[in-house]
Amino acid sequence: MSSVQAPGPVWVLGAGLVGTYLGGRLALAGCQVHFIGRRSFGETLAAHGLTLTDLDGFQGRLDTVSWHTTLPAEGEPALVLLCVKSADTAGAARQLAERLKGGSRVLSFQNGVDNMGTLRANAPELIAVAGMVPFNVSQPAPGRLHQGTSGALLADNDASLQAWQGVFSRAGLPLHLRDDMAAVQWAKLLLNLNNPINALSGLPLREQLLDRDWRACTAALMEEALAVLDRAGQSLARLTPLPPAALPTLLRTHNWLFRRAAARMLRIDAQARSSMADDVARGRVPEIDALCGAVVRLGRRVGVATPRNALMVSAFLSTERPQRSAQAWRRTLESALS
Numbered sequence: 001m002s003s004v005q006a007p008g009p010v011w012v013l014g015a016g017l018v019g020t021y022l023g024g025r026l027a028l029a030g031c032q033v034h035f036i037g038r039r040s041f042g043e044t045l046a047a048h049g050l051t052l053t054d055l056d057g058f059q060g061r062l063d064t065v066s067w068h069t070t071l072p073a074e075g076e077p078a079l080v081l082l083c084v085k086s087a088d089t090a091g092a093a094r095q096l097a098e099r100l101k102g103g104s105r106v107l108s109f110q111n112g113v114d115n116m117g118t119l120r121a122n123a124p125e126l127i128a129v130a131g132m133v134p135f136n137v138s139q140p141a142p143g144r145l146h147q148g149t150s151g152a153l154l155a156d157n158d159a160s161l162q163a164w165q166g167v168f169s170r171a172g173l174p175l176h177l178r179d180d181m182a183a184v185q186w187a188k189l190l191l192n193l194n195n196p197i198n199a200l201s202g203l204p205l206r207e208q209l210l211d212r213d214w215r216a217c218t219a220a221l222m223e224e225a226l227a228v229l230d231r232a233g234q235s236l237a238r239l240t241p242l243p244p245a246a247l248p249t250l251l252r253t254h255n256w257l258f259r260r261a262a263a264r265m266l267r268i269d270a271q272a273r274s275s276m277a278d279d280v281a282r283g284r285v286p287e288i289d290a291l292c293g294a295v296v297r298l299g300r301r302v303g304v305a306t307p308r309n310a311l312m313v314s315a316f317l318s319t320e321r322p323q324r325s326a327q328a329w330r331r332t333l334e335s336a337l338s
């Protein structure tokens with residue numbers, strides 16, 4: 001049975017783009033939300049307030065938020081939203097394990113397929129619940145977070161989350177519970193294989209997706225991942241109108257056909273970029289290991305070669321990346337990914 005009354009406070013650990021957007025929407029809907037993030041972002045929000053917008057015209061504003069740079073010493077959360085990047089999961093899990101009572105629920109809204117294992121290994125007494133954010137969040141101006149694409153949040157069909165569904169819905173964040181979150185996470189990872197290509201292109205997502213040659217680079221990564229997943233017997237949830245196996249063909253198709261067939265995929269704000277592109281722009285290590293790296297690791301386990309995804313991992317970790325132009329990358333990719 002869903003309710004519109006939040007069962008208790010929400011803590012957002014890793015309040016960056018996604019965490020602050022989700023927590024902000026919940027706070028606007030009346031939830032008590034504590035944000036745990038970096039001092040610099042807290043100062044930005046203190047100076048500018050938090051404005052939340054979405055592509056359907058939603059606009060909400062919080063003049064102040066409850067910001068912490070470490071886990072609050074007082075109180076207990078009814079739900080923790082874990083929103084750090086994958087490389088920070090182990091550290092965040094250890095912090096939670098030290099502070100929270102056994103049995104506390106931690107809902108991960110991270111991309112990638114390994115975070116549940118990392119969370120459980122580092123915080124075995126807590127209950128780790130897998131979630132998935134299908135949309136993109138960017139910061140077009142200080143303190144303004146914008147949801148640039150659409151879709152419902154997905155999470156494990158954990159009994160405790162039923163009490164939160166009404167709350168998320170009232171916050172404008174429909175939450176659907178599923179029994180196949182591993183298949184959801186792998187299907188999301190498949191879509192996220194466009195992130196490194198988007199970052200290397202230097203283009204906004206929509207413009208990059210409307211370029212057939214860049215799309216072919218993404219298709220090449222997906223084909224390799226699909227071969228690995230097929231050999232591993234890993235099923236994929238259908239997150240798009242077309243089944244996952246048809247995505248490479250769709251991406252390789254002519255622009256006129258792609259525009260028609262992928263109308264929903266193209267419902268993106270003109271300026272939206274992948275979060276990996278933001279990381280690259282900010283000089284941060286991108287989440288490449290959690291995406292292409294996961295394909296390479298599974299490929300190794302099941303005996304399928306993954307040179308294309310391996311190329312992406314090495315490209316993003318190489319010191320050459322910032323020096324090379326998008327066109328130089330495209331030439332490398334076209335010859336390596338063909």
Ligand SMILES: NC(=O)c1ccc[n+]([C@@H]2O[C@H](COP(=O)([O-])OP(=O)(O)OC[C@H]3O[C@@H](n4cnc5c(N)ncnc54)[C@H](OP(=O)(O)O)[C@@H]3O)[C@@H](O)[C@H]2O)c1
Pocket residue numbers: 013014015016017018019036037038041069083084085086088091092095109110111112133134135136137138274275287
């Ligand atoms: N952005 C999107 O559009 C989007 C969409 C769907 C899913 N996702 C996924 O959501 C997750 C978060 O992405 P994001 O774009 O929101 O990342 P983000 O903006 O980098 O937010 C994470 C924030 O958490 C901070 N942090 C890391 N460890 C912390 C700790 N122990 N305590 C407090 N703060 C900590 C990070 O600080 P530092 O900067 O110092 O590392 C960063 O400010 C990723 O797995 C991503 O793939 C993102």
